[in-house]
Amino acid sequence: MVAKRRKIIHRKSYRYRNKSVPQWMLVTMLIIAAMGILFGFFRQGGAETTQLTAAENTETMTTPEFISSIAETARQVAKANDLYASVMIAQAILESSNGQSALSQAPYYNYFGIKGDYNGQSVTLPTLEDDGTGTTYTIDAQFRAYGSQLESLQDYANLLQGELYLGVRRSNTTSYQEATAALTGTYATDTSYNVKLNHLIEEYGLTIYDN
Structure with missing residues (x-):
């Protein structure tokens, strides 16, 4: 009986670890990931623009x-x-x-x-x-x-x-x-x-x- 009990507990734990992720959670994760990519893209573009502007402002006539x-x-x-x-x-x-x-x-x-x-x-x-x-x-x-x-x-x-x-x-x-x-x-x-x-x-x- 003790061995059987341990086996049942093991099966329940296994099913929990492999339980499918709810659809709403997948959608949320995808949205967060997409926002992170877009934020990184625009942040990089903004930095490049700032550097370009600074470079232009530092140019002087010899x-x-x-x-x-x-x-x-x-x-x-x-x-x-x-x-x-x-x-x-x-x-x-x-x-x-x-x-x-x-x-x-x-x-x-x-x-x-x-x-x-x-x-x-x-x-x-x-x-x-x-x-x-x-x-x-x-x-x-x-x-x-x-x-x-x-x-x-x-x-x-x-x-x-x-x-x-x-x-x-x-x-x-x-x-x-x-x-x-x-x-x-x-x-x-x-x-x-x-x-x-x-x-x-x-x-x-x-x-x-x-x-």
């Missing part, structure tokens, strides 16, 4: 590329206004961070950090100032906003026609070094402004655009 984008216009404007194209391009590189600053991009196109307004158009942005001793500080300033690259370069040339910048013109100087020296303390408060401009002109051979 200095040679920026020079190529502005050089010919600068050469023509400088020639027509008795200025050094090399100095103009160097200032654009320095002031706009190779055309990557917010001020230099559309819709402002202000490559030279010129303050004030242009035909009533302006934008207010933070900027660094030099107190004359080499110490810098940040202020919010109003800058001119232009409709195109040409307007920006031409307005810069017009600004340099004033008496304050007589020493910047080609007809009043014997070299671009004299022009950059004349810009220091007048156009910019940076006490080493000419040194920075001269370095850019020499490093990238910008004097070829003065011909």
Whole structure:
């Protein structure tokens, strides 16, 4: 009798382990599995999109590329206004961070950090100032906003026609070094402004655009 009892218990346990899974449970499991696959798919796609966007945002124009984008216009404007194209391009590189600053991009196109307004158009942005001793500080300033690259370069040339910048013109100087020296303390408060401009002109051979 004891052996028979054990046999019956064994048969019941066996039938339980092999009992068919209810249909509702199968459907639930399939739905959960499908949702997991879809979630993984969209999550992967979203990550790829984010990485692509981040990669696009980190792309910046190199200095040679920026020079190529502005050089010919600068050469023509400088020639027509008795200025050094090399100095103009160097200032654009320095002031706009190779055309990557917010001020230099559309819709402002202000490559030279010129303050004030242009035909009533302006934008207010933070900027660094030099107190004359080499110490810098940040202020919010109003800058001119232009409709195109040409307007920006031409307005810069017009600004340099004033008496304050007589020493910047080609007809009043014997070299671009004299022009950059004349810009220091007048156009910019940076006490080493000419040194920075001269370095850019020499490093990238910008004097070829003065011909």
